[in-house]
Amino acid sequence: MxxxxxxxxxxxxxxxxxxxxxxxxxxxxxxxxxxxxxxxxxxxxxxxxxxxxxxxxxxxxxxxxxxxxxxxxxxxxxxxxxxxxxxxxxxxxxxxxxxxxxxxxxxxxxxxxxxxxxxxxxxxPLHRLLGEARRTRLPAYASLLRIGTPDNIAAECDKALRLGYGAIKLHETTTAAVYAARKAIGGDTPLMVDMNCPLSGEQAIAFARECREARPTFLEEPVWPPEDFATLADVRRQGGLDIAAGENACTLHQFRQMMAAGAVSHAQPSVIKVGGITEFTAVAAVADELGVRIVPHSPYFGPGLLATLHLMSVRSDGLVEMFYLKRAACLWRGAADTDSDGNITVPQGPGLGYEPDRDVMEQHRVA
Missing domain, CATH: 3.30.390.10 (Enolase-like, N-terminal domain)
Structure with missing residues (x-):
């Protein structure tokens, strides 16, 4: 063929x-x-x-x-x-x-x-080629876009919990936002903070220390530039919080550098950026050897989401990231959405499991 x-x-x-x-x-x-x-x-x-x-x-x-x-x-x-x-x-x-x-x-x-x-x-199904499936339903977390004001952050966190999500991620850069979210979701719900690379090492260490009482699961990409793994490792050591990074990294080579530097507790390969399923599986293997957890970057809704579900189904833990928003249409006729418990079902059909809806593709095609 x-x-x-x-x-x-x-x-x-x-x-x-x-x-x-x-x-x-x-x-x-x-x-x-x-x-x-x-x-x-x-x-x-x-x-x-x-x-x-x-x-x-x-x-x-x-x-x-x-x-x-x-x-x-x-x-x-x-x-x-x-x-x-x-x-x-x-x-x-x-x-x-x-x-x-x-x-x-x-x-x-x-x-x-x-x-x-x-x-x-x-x-x-694709996961049969990747190893033994350990999960047929995967927990998703609500990845909130940038909001800014503490009151609105608290309200959106509350809405996400009521929709069934069991964990929240912010895209915020203030301690007020982090503490507002923690107060809204209570002490037991996992809270993650994605900063999108705004700070120097010194600033990131100070931010991490200021946020420790809010107990975020990790700070994600607090440092600019994102490939400064030595500084990221300093933030991890001195800031007192776990650090996640990897959505801006490509290939196993760069992830190996990141993990060898001790920069991250959580590696975040993005299957539609890193080099596909091939590179993702290689990154995950090295992460397992080094004791680094895999929490993929996956806030997307095309074939990359389905690939992520298969990749994570052969792992015993790890959450799937879902942007918290309402879409006008779905390529998979709703089959890859979260359920009322905040979980996503792993596709069981051949290959990725679903075929994209050609009508939706045509309706939303950009010439």
Whole structure:
């Protein structure tokens, strides 16, 4: 079975996050941009992947069309054991364009699609190719967008708990926000704080110490630049809190550097950024060796979400991140949403488990 074509689809689904906002610079973002990667074969099977594209969809789409498609067309579809070698060769061919960022986002999309095809060829759900499934339902946490005011933060935390979520993550940078959330959710509910890389090492240490009584599970990416792993390790040692990072890291190589530096207690590979399922599984293996927990970056709603569910189903613990917002449509007809207990069911169909709704794709396609 050979790959006959690789197509990239730019889909934008509007959302409503209430009092919260998602911004790029001074601009508010009101739609979830996705670049779906469709891999067609002469055997009639189609694989689906997902390349990170929240604020760079046209750039990611072009990378898939100009860099990935020419590499993939005409290739024999590998089985699961053969995918890593194929993807390493493609990484080698494209390393001139960077080992991080857009190039790896595009590579991630192809890798996920190849794993989807490999599982479909065997007629099994993807997790069967990854190991023994330990969980069929995964706990999700509500990943709140930036809100700002303590009163609104408390109100949104309360709403999320009433919807069944058992853990909360903030995207805030003030101690007032952290303590408002802790007061709203009580002492037993896990609380995480994603800072998105704003502080120096000294500032981050001070912030961590000020937040200790609120007992966050971890501070996520408190330091700029995110690849300053030595400073991140200092914050972890001196701040008195666990540290999470990794959504901005690509490839096993960078994660190995991060974990070897002692920078993180929780590693956060993003399957649509890191290099796909192949790199994610390699990162998870090293994390297990070094005693670092895996809590993936996964606030997305395309094939990358389904891939994350399969990857986490073969692990005995770890939460799935879900943006706390209302979408105008769902590619999976609601099948990959959280239930009333805040859990998501792992798909059991062949490959990723669900096929995207073509009608939704057409309705929300960006020309």
């Amino acid at each position: 050979k790959i006959t074509d690789v197509r990239a689809h730019h889909i934008r689904i509007p959302y409503d996050a209430g009092v919260a906002s998602f911004r790029q610079g001074a601009s508010a973002i009101t739609g979830l941009d996705m670049v779906l990667v469709e891999v067609a074969t002469d055997g009639g099977l189609t694989g689906w992947g997902d390349a990170f594209a929240y604020v760079c969809p046209r750039t990611t789409l072009t990378a898939v069309e100009e860099m990935i498609a020419p590499q993939a067309r005409g290739l024999d579809v590998p089985d699961a054991a053969g995918i890593p070698a194929v993807m390493e060769q493609i990484q080698r061919h494209l390393h001139l364009f960077g080992r991080y960022g857009i190039t790896m986002f595009a590579i991630s999309g192809l890798d996920i699609a190849l794993w989807d095809l490999a599982a479909k060829a065997e007629g099994v």
